[in-house]
Amino acid sequence: MxxxxxxxxxxxxxxxxxxxxxxxxxxxxxxxxxxxxxxxxxxxxxxxxxxxxxxxxxxxxxxxxxxxxxxxxxxxxxxxxxxxxxxxxxxxxHELGLDPGLQKDGVEAHLQELLAEHITTLGDGWTLIRREFPTAIGPVDILCRDADSATVAIEIKRRGEIDGVEQLTRYLELLNRDPHLAPVRGVFAAQEIRPQARVLAADRGIDCVTLDYDALRGIEHEGTLF
Missing domain, CATH: 2.70.180.20 (Protein Yojf; Chain: A;)
Structure with a gap:
């Protein structure tokens, strides 16, 4: 340059x-x-x-x-x-050479790994079944059980849009055909969820959870009370 x-x-x-x-x-x-x-x-x-x-x-x-x-x-x-x-x-x-490219912090894979490691963030007694649980149309980010041993499918996004809710809806339809898993409910988790996505999720009976990436990593911000 x-x-x-x-x-x-x-x-x-x-x-x-x-x-x-x-x-x-x-x-x-x-x-x-x-x-x-x-x-x-x-x-x-x-x-x-x-x-x-x-x-x-x-x-x-x-x-x-x-x-x-x-x-x-x-x-x-x-x-x-x-x-x-x-x-x-x-x-x-200046010779800059080849650039390694942008490495984003907090991408969906990191969020998935952290949430799986700290699955009790979603509630006491929650347990992980598997990350990347396979289905005929692609893997579910996280499959787990809640405190009542009910199966829960979690779709994780950085920004929650309507498309993500639709994707989780398709996964739930397939998972609920499996008698060993059904009934399966859904959780749509993201760092930010758009209002339209929340409305659609509520209509489909899907819970929404906003993820704090720093909290999952154990980073506390100064000035927070709780």
Missing amino acids: RLVIARCSVDYAGKLTAHLPMAPRLILIKADGSVSIHADDRAYKPLNWMNPPCSLREEPHEENGAVARWTVTHGKSGERLILTIEEILHDTR
Whole structure:
């Protein structure tokens, strides 16, 4: 990645035209060929950019106080970004290498593992039968028994939507055909459950539980009373 801080103006020439007047800006030139121009606001959003495939041509341009002109040309559309540079304040390159990708904390697999380990979070006397209990249409996240030894199927989501309730409904229909498990009731568990999903779950006789991921991990927040 190349990071350039320069006093520059930017002109876009394509389906439309746009102009950014002369000002200090950050120019990001990535290994994939993309070029983006940033101001010191707007969070992560660039003022203008060019996605790959594109090429960058740098050439001297001594006119009206400028020292260089950079032309970024898109390889397919022919659209161009023209950067007229008055002064380069910083220019550095860094090899970042391959990125391992985003690893999310609190994904459904983690929630499932934690809830299975602490199944009594749902009530005293609850016991785990199995995680990923197989059915003909896919595995149920958790199958367990409550304090009365009744079978309970639990579907876990990070965000509880109507689709998750529908999915659990299909599992319950299949599980209740098994005389060794029936009757089976459902629990829809998520870190956040949408109001529409709660209404549908109640209509289907499914209980909703909001999961506290930090509490399942044993993390206590300062200032909590209980």
